[in-house]
Amino acid sequence: MATAYNLKRADFIFRNENDWEKILSRTLQRDKQELINELISSELKGRGGAGFPTGLKWKLASEAVSDQKYVICNADEGEPGTFKDREILTRVPFKVLAAMSICGYIIGCNTGIIYLRGEYKFLKSELEKAIKEFEYYCKEIHFDFNIQIFMGSGAYICGEETALMESMEGMRGEPRNKPPFPTGSGYMGKPTVINNVETLAHTFTIFKYGSKKFYDLGVQFSRGTKLFSVSGDTPKPGIYELELGMSLSDFVDEFGDGDTKAVQVGGASGFLVPRKRFNETAIGFKGKLSGISLPTGGSMMLFNSTRSMYNLLDNYLEFFREESCGQCTPCRVGCQQLLIGIKAVKSGAKPAGYLDKLLKLTETMQYTAKCGLGQSVANSFSSIVENFREEMIY
Amino acid sequence: MNKINMTINGVVYEVEPGKTILEAARDAGIIIPTLCYHKDLCIAGNCRVCVVEIVGQNRLSASCATPCQDNMEILTNSLKVRNSRKHIIELLLSEHNADCTKCYKNGNCELQELAAEYKIMSQDLIDLVPFKNYTIDMFSPSIIKDDSKCIRCQRCVRTCAELQGVNALTVAYKGDHMKISTFFEKSLNDVVCTNCGQCVNHCPTGALIEKNYIEEVWEAISDPEKHVVVQTAPAVRVGLGEELGFEAGSRVTGKMVSALKSLGFDSVLDTDFTADLTIMEEGTELLTRLKRSLVDHDPDVKLPMATSCSPGWIKYIEHLYPEYLGHLSTCKSPQQMFGALVKTYYARSRKLNPEKIVSVSIMPCTAKKFESNRPEMHDSGYRDVDYVLTTRELAIMIKQAGIDFMKLPDKKFDRIMGESTGAAVIFGATGGVMEAALRTAYELVTGREVPFENINIMPVRGMEGVREAIIKIENPLEAWSFLDGVELRCAIAHGLVNAKKVMDELKAQKNNYHFIEFMACPGGCLGGGGQPIPTNPEIREKRAKAIYDEDEAMHIRKSHENPEIIKIYEDYLGKPLGEKSHHLLHTKYTERNRY
Incomplete structure (x- = not known):
């Protein structure tokens, strides 16, 4: 069991030195282009799961010509097994607000909106207080930026960025x-x-410590740290900030209960990794370890040998069938077919070979679905069915 | 802008920037199947049937929604594309009540065509229909909505929103429960639905169809006791051919009359006759309102006056602008005028017992089915129009009767009430009622023909959503001297979304028209909800051309010169807006709720 990498704990996100005012006013003095370059050289990638380079995103928006632009903070944290954003907004809201306003400064806009998950309504009043204080400070330093909260209504799909915007515009998500x-x-x-x-x-963090500090953490293609929401069969569930690039076996050594059968990496839309693959699996966008490397929104669900992988898949598919927006064919009908299909195989109404047809179907879903939801159903489906086929049948 | 160079299936094409892959492929003669795409509507990109492979990308892209880019390499028929497309068709079929042989749209269904094209032989996937609680809404007199046939392409939703601005149909629920529904899932009969049938015309499957009365009409025809009279609307004669093997825009008036006679109707008459009558009544009404306003300074007179021929528009204004009902002309639509006269004037002239008359109309319209069903439309003492068939239903009857439509000789309409003019024919196109009214009103007032070449009033024609025209009246006849120098401000709106624009302006007092023509359907009746499927911008243009050709081919082109019109006023009605016409040809409107 040669591990090439050990688990490295980090503490940036939740370390609260209460210096956001200083960092903010200092950053707002800097040249916009320089800030974009700082962000690009940090190689920070989106932590929601899709992993788009953040610096590039800000750069593109800064280059767009328009009388009005917006910064939106996606707090529609709905991926099963993820609960990190809630903690960030509770414990260090000012970091997020400051970051939004810095983004506004860079791209040229004065309006920020937090799209808060419907189930996080209890965060709203505290967050509003923070916003008030934040805006007061902005006024003091003569920086024009205001932030509103938009409440979601509980649809998983509204975490998808364009569905989120549709929902904000009063349309169906x-x-x-x-x-x-x-x-x-x-x-x-x-x-x-x-x-x-x-x-x-x-x-x-990057604007505070500089990009180098961030870049030096993690591994090639997966720089920096990441919050992991650890749940399932573990003696120590919770939120942990870890450097990217760790191998899954290191992770399980730390968090497992000694009987870990599989880990669901990245929530229901992520992958189930069986024990035999722990060694070769790295957590990051593209790891330096040989074998596979899984991007993630940070959900890590551990399952021990008492858990049925069939029930797990059944549960995920029910979730997707329900949470698909229903507009595109592959996702709407595909999810129904997958769920009813595994039930039919389990009950013997369809032969075991039907699973292969369903795998083909997930391929089509991956190729043709309109958004990430339908495209990623294949992830959990194929990783569970391929690794635990016998559990699907018997 | 520079052209884009791209490759489709290995061949290099130059493409205008801004075009989608689907458009570029179609221009190049490469067919990509579509379902949710419709030329009338915005891009949805939700059926995913049109996916293509962009070389270098793992995922496939919806060609309808993806703009072309320089150096793009597209494959429209790679194995990956084929397999995915077939899968998607299979998925749609698994959720769809695929009992095709028992479907009204059998033979004219886009999903069925695709299934045939991709040879979906076995249903590998599990049939989901038994697990669903699909319902059929049959309460509307015009439209049947069968959820089990729905493929959720949302064409109807976009039609109702974008073309009509009515939003009767919308998407409800999500995931596997997602469906097309109405306000509080009520019946279409109980919501703000204008019965225009544009959703029916845009539905690719049998989920939205017209309520058909074919069997009832067959029964009436076969009943020797009954005298069955049929009237045909102007737009039918330029649409019917499309259902029976002709090119779009073919004029089949003579063949249509021939076919109706072969079907066994006792008398084949022309709604155009009452279109001319409408002009007489409505034109006089307009002039009366102008006089009351300009001479008598009557504060109660309602201007602008709005046309009332389109039953979809009537129900729309009843629901959404009830405070403006006084602006509507009190004239019934030509169909209902015809119905009222058939069981009175016609019955008397032909010495028939009106009780034994069955009055059928062939309309490009589904809202006419609702209109004939209105309780107030019994002025003849009987139900004025018994059955309304769409253009499509007539085509079905012709096929059922084994008539070889192509080979039919041309025949003429029967008399009486079969004579018409070019002015009546153009009722079928947007702007037509306006043009016909102007031809007559201008001449009544000035004694001269409208000052346009060949009396074609070009400013009121076209497909622009809202059009305006100003006609200046100079040197009128003695009786109309108060109109001297008056600029008659007219507007035309077609498609209810455009009607909404005009009405909102009117509400905000941003316009000051005298006369407005409203048609519920895009293009007017020629693009009606009862017309052949498909109907799209090009086809509407062709039908419009046919309408205007038909007008030019008529030897009488002004309503007031129709000899039968002159005769009906002499023999029966007396004068326009007279007591008899008030009783038979005019109506009142009902304020309706929004919910």
């Missing part, structure tokens, strides 16, 4: 066709930067 991308035409058809809560918090 349905993903849009891309292109155009939000940096060119986002909320209200205006150039928009939309970032996950954690991503924004990391930019604060």
